[in-house]
Amino acid sequence: MTVFELNTDRIKDNILALATIIDEDKPGYTRRPFTKWHTQSREWLMNEMKNSGLDVSIDVASNLIGKREGKNPELPPIMIGSHTDSVVGGGRFDGIIGVLAGIEIARQLNEKDVQLAHTLLVVDFTGEEASEFGISTIGSRGMVGNLTQEDLNRTNGDGLVLRDALASVGGRPEDLATESLRPGDLSLYAELHIEQGPVLEQTNHELGVVTGIVGIQRHKVIVEGQANHAGTTPMNMRFDALTTASEIVLAIEKVANEEYAEQVVGTVGRLFVEPNGANVVPGSVIFEFEVRSLDLQALDQMIEKIQREIAEVEKRRTVSITMNQLSHADSIIVDEEIVQLIEESCETVGTTHRLPSGAGHDGNQLAKIAPVGMIFVPSQEGKSHCAEEWTDFELIAKGVQALGNTIIRFDQRV
Numbered sequence: 001m002t003v004f005e006l007n008t009d010r011i012k013d014n015i016l017a018l019a020t021i022i023d024e025d026k027p028g029y030t031r032r033p034f035t036k037w038h039t040q041s042r043e044w045l046m047n048e049m050k051n052s053g054l055d056v057s058i059d060v061a062s063n064l065i066g067k068r069e070g071k072n073p074e075l076p077p078i079m080i081g082s083h084t085d086s087v088v089g090g091g092r093f094d095g096i097i098g099v100l101a102g103i104e105i106a107r108q109l110n111e112k113d114v115q116l117a118h119t120l121l122v123v124d125f126t127g128e129e130a131s132e133f134g135i136s137t138i139g140s141r142g143m144v145g146n147l148t149q150e151d152l153n154r155t156n157g158d159g160l161v162l163r164d165a166l167a168s169v170g171g172r173p174e175d176l177a178t179e180s181l182r183p184g185d186l187s188l189y190a191e192l193h194i195e196q197g198p199v200l201e202q203t204n205h206e207l208g209v210v211t212g213i214v215g216i217q218r219h220k221v222i223v224e225g226q227a228n229h230a231g232t233t234p235m236n237m238r239f240d241a242l243t244t245a246s247e248i249v250l251a252i253e254k255v256a257n258e259e260y261a262e263q264v265v266g267t268v269g270r271l272f273v274e275p276n277g278a279n280v281v282p283g284s285v286i287f288e289f290e291v292r293s294l295d296l297q298a299l300d301q302m303i304e305k306i307q308r309e310i311a312e313v314e315k316r317r318t319v320s321i322t323m324n325q326l327s328h329a330d331s332i333i334v335d336e337e338i339v340q341l342i343e344e345s346c347e348t349v350g351t352t353h354r355l356p357s358g359a360g361h362d363g364n365q366l367a368k369i370a371p372v373g374m375i376f377v378p379s380q381e382g383k384s385h386c387a388e389e390w391t392d393f394e395l396i397a398k399g400v401q402a403l404g405n406t407i408i409r410f411d412q413r414v
Contacts (some may be wrong), residue, residue: 003403008397019092028089028387031129052106062143062171081123084406091389097218101192134326140362145180186370198382206350206374215331224320227283242282251309262295329364338373345406
């Protein structure tokens with residue numbers, strides 16, 4: 001039974017309102033976690049949640065949660081969630097639409113006086129994007145007990161410790177071990193998200209049913225050479241950390257272009273050079289890379305190959321190279337029963353296509369304790385993590401409608 005209506009204007013107004021709360025000194029629509037702009041956006045979200053009839057709280061991992069009680073308190077809750085933090089220079093839709101979708105669903109349930117059997121939780125997860133602490137999906141990791149003491153002791157470039165950052169925005173990291181969720185504590189985790197790729201637009205589909213989410217491994221590589229004068233040090237007597245790092249970057253690209261059982265990608269996107277002078281041979285380089293695939297074995301194969309490439313470069317260039325894992329998120333395959341349930345809901349709203357997610361999501365973490373499902377809406381020209389990121393508001397409204405009807409269908413299976 002279709003309950004949810006298209007409410008394009010209200011969704012559009014909410015997206016545009018939240019998109020004004022950004023760091024205007026940064027490009028695009030930048031809203032990094034643990035900044036005043038993210039705090040301000042949280043205050044706005046709290047107000048919207050309360051106006052939608054949700055009881056608002058912040059959990060141990062500093063996630064913002066709106067709660068709507070169900071008729072049967074013995075049933076584990078249904079959770080809708082995403083994030084409102086962004087990458088530097090990000091867009092207006094990534095993450096945001098998933099949180100606002102949950103709020104809109106709560107609004108319409110109240111307006112239509114529909115009482116679910118399950119309690120409904122709407123969550124804005126903290127720090128989904130890769131952070132200055134070298135880890136992503138911070139809030140969802142903490143929610144499911146996957147933030148280690150080593151993670152909590154990480155520091156960013158300003159010397160801020162992650163556990164202190166969580167506490168500064170309402171988290172209680174000292175209680176993570178006892179209050180994080182366990183398997184069986186949720187009935188379902190569901191999320192609406194932009195595709196962040198070109199498939200739906202190019203195949204002329206309005207909605208995507210996600211069949212799996214890639215696993216991600218992130219690593220830090222430290223190259224220690226010898227800084228020296230750029231004019232007086234002969235080429236054959238240099239221990240150049242940057243040219244060494246460049247070889248490794250190209251080796252990572254080569255490894256990622258090889259054939260594997262499943263598609264893989266590899267990216268180097270963050271690099272620091274010391275002393276960073278035009279007339280100085282670089283003495284030290286630190287860079288971070290990530291590899292992604294639905295196949296965990298393929299990821300392990302990639303890392304083994306990259307390690308062999310690094311060992312060869314280190315020996316040949318007589319420099320010191322160390323490689324440390326920053327984080328990993330397991331890939332997940334969405335249960336076929338959940339895929340079919342979402343597909344049926346989507347097909348009542350618009351043209352529908354099955355596809356995997358090449359981006360990581362908080363769902364990677366929630367899958368440790370509950371079934372997960374995701375709906376995608378098209379990204380214009382496949383663009384994301386940039387100011388040009390765009391999805392038509394009517395398509396977002398259709399995604400909200402499909403997600404809401406999915407929640408109803410799942411709730412009625414009790």
